[in-house]
Amino acid sequence: MSGKRKIHIDYALQLQFKPTTGRRITFEVKRMKKAGCVIYLLFVKDEKFSINLAFDPKFELSYFLQTREWSPGNVKAYRLTELLPVGLANYIYRKLGSCSGQQELQEIKQDGNLFDSLKEKLGLKKPGIEGVVANYSQQVENILAYYGLADYSQVSKVELDYHFDFPAPDELARVQEALNGRLLFYKEIKQALGENRVKLTASLSILLQTLKLESKLEVKSGIAYRSRNDLVCRRCGQSGNLVEIDCNYCGLTDYYCANCLQMGRSRICRPLYAFQLAEKRSSSITLSRRQEQRVDPKLEFELTAAQRDAGQELIQFISSRQAEALVWAVCGAGKTEVSFQAIAEVLTEGGQVLFAIPRKDAVIELAPRLEESFPDFEISLLHGSSENKYRAARITVATTHQVLRFEDKFDLVVLDEMDAFPYQGSEMLKYAVYRSCRPEGKIIFMTATPGDELMAFRDHKDKLLVKIPARYHGHPVPEPELLTAELDYKQEAQQVELPEKVMKLIYRSVKKDQAQLFVFLPTRELVELAGRELQQRLPEENNHPWVEYSHAQDEARDRKRDGFCDGEYPILVSTTIMERAITVPKANVLVLFADWKSVFTVSALIQMGGRSGRSLEHPEGNVWFVGQRVTAEMRQAKSRIKSLNQEAQQKGYITEQDY
Known part of the structure; x- marks a missing residue:
């Protein structure tokens, strides 16, 4: 598949996001109760330097020393913060100039010593490592001070630790295979591994940190900073409807996303793990x-x-x-x-x-x-x-x-x-x-x-x-008849009177056409009023009324839908909830108050009309759109159906005698 998608996610976000709040976001100063992230600086001799984001800097240093040809004596690391919510730590990390979320060391490729280059680039007041650490520490403190968290800026040297046991490559591969392409919180990861019967010998935390260092996993936050007062949910992409809370998890002021709350709470302090997908193995499959x-x-x-x-x-x-x-x-x-x-x-x-x-x-x-x-x-x-x-x-x-x-x-x-x-x-x-x-x-x-x-x-x-443009049975889609009638709806009196013109259509459908009838109305109230009106005016058959009515709040709607599909009664009065996924062998459609264009859009009218003539045994049917007047939406719905029928005939999908 050679085409490249032109909609890049970051660009899509930029189009959709709106400012979360015009006010300043601040944190109540407390200590982090549970795990967070820290920012640290890493130096290798006088050649390489990087800004890093980590759950555990000691673990990362141990990984680097075991996977790269570095002498421990040439490696120095300095932690710039205490544990921070992952979303805030990620924001600071980006502000400090890290490279696109990657944790790789960046070499300053200039003539001369690394620190000479950094001194010129950063305008350092002190020489060497001390000057670099002081510079970035001040930047971190300034950012944290804005949020009322200045005392979370703490400089300390990271001691080397060689006592970590790293996961076996095959175990890492099993985890990645089970989770690739997923965007999950920690609890969901545990559930996913359980469902896929992936048994772990290493701790899940160590596995995730290792996958991150191998660029097979990106650690995000449920809610992220786009700028210092602008938040966005990284799971659902929305920036509105973010709710401020005192978070029991991190012990700080936090936000959760109400848009995707039914999927679990997305928060600033909650890590969100994006598992990278391995390259598709079939890109060069031979013809044979x-x-x-x-x-x-x-x-x-x-x-x-x-x-x-x-x-x-x-x-x-x-x-x-x-x-x-x-x-x-x-x-x-x-x-x-x-x-x-x-x-x-x-x-x-x-x-x-x-x-x-x-x-x-x-x-x-x-x-x-x-x-x-x-x-x-x-x-x-x-x-x-x-x-x-x-x-x-x-x-x-x-x-x-x-x-x-x-x-x-x-x-x-x-x-x-x-x-x-x-x-x-x-x-x-x-x-x-x-x-x-x-x-x-x-x-x-x-x-x-x-x-x-x-x-x-x-x-x-x-x-x-x-x-x-043609149905599977090769017959045209029934084209709606657009009708006007005096539909008397007294909203305050809770009354609706259906004129004789409408009643004749109903009797014709049941008696002459021997077809079941969908009757659609725009509101729940109208469904109940018209349903009761028709039950009073129409007879019973086999000790069952001709009419049942239903809407989204009707607890018996599934029973009524199934009964209609089974042919237990001929007329179902409903809102648009029955416009899809319900098919009966022989049906007509009557849409009342079809001129209520705020509800009955072109799409809705076409979907409702599409309930008629669906079966091979009875491919024809009648569709009536009835309103106080004929609207542009009613005309457009008919025009679309007619246009597709004509196209189907031109292409030979339906026969001339059918259309």
């Missing part, structure tokens, strides 16, 4: 070996012509220089399986795949389909209540919230239902999806109702637009 290792998805049905054409475009996309693709499919086109061939291409090359969906129930439903199509690969299923959240696997299926625990891991990310809640409109989840993809990786977005992003995919050479 590639044929031997080829992965082909196993499907129980034959793809339609529209699906095959779209799938071929995605295969070409995988080997192209384009970074992102948008699959725009009509409702009921079977877009999910279209991505399987692209997934197979990445698996053949040895890559890792993420299939992300905003909704938990859709994730649970997809996992067995992937297992059937890729039986030789383990599938990791991640959602809020899944038992195993850290199991290593080549294919991961996850809700978009669970994607917050990945960084630069996947060669291919497939995001289905990109228009669905909670992903739609969430900068946090958008940030998580982009960050989870490797810089040279690919992202495939899938939706039946693209929004403003559609224009970007139409006009950008680095993006690909793929259309699936």
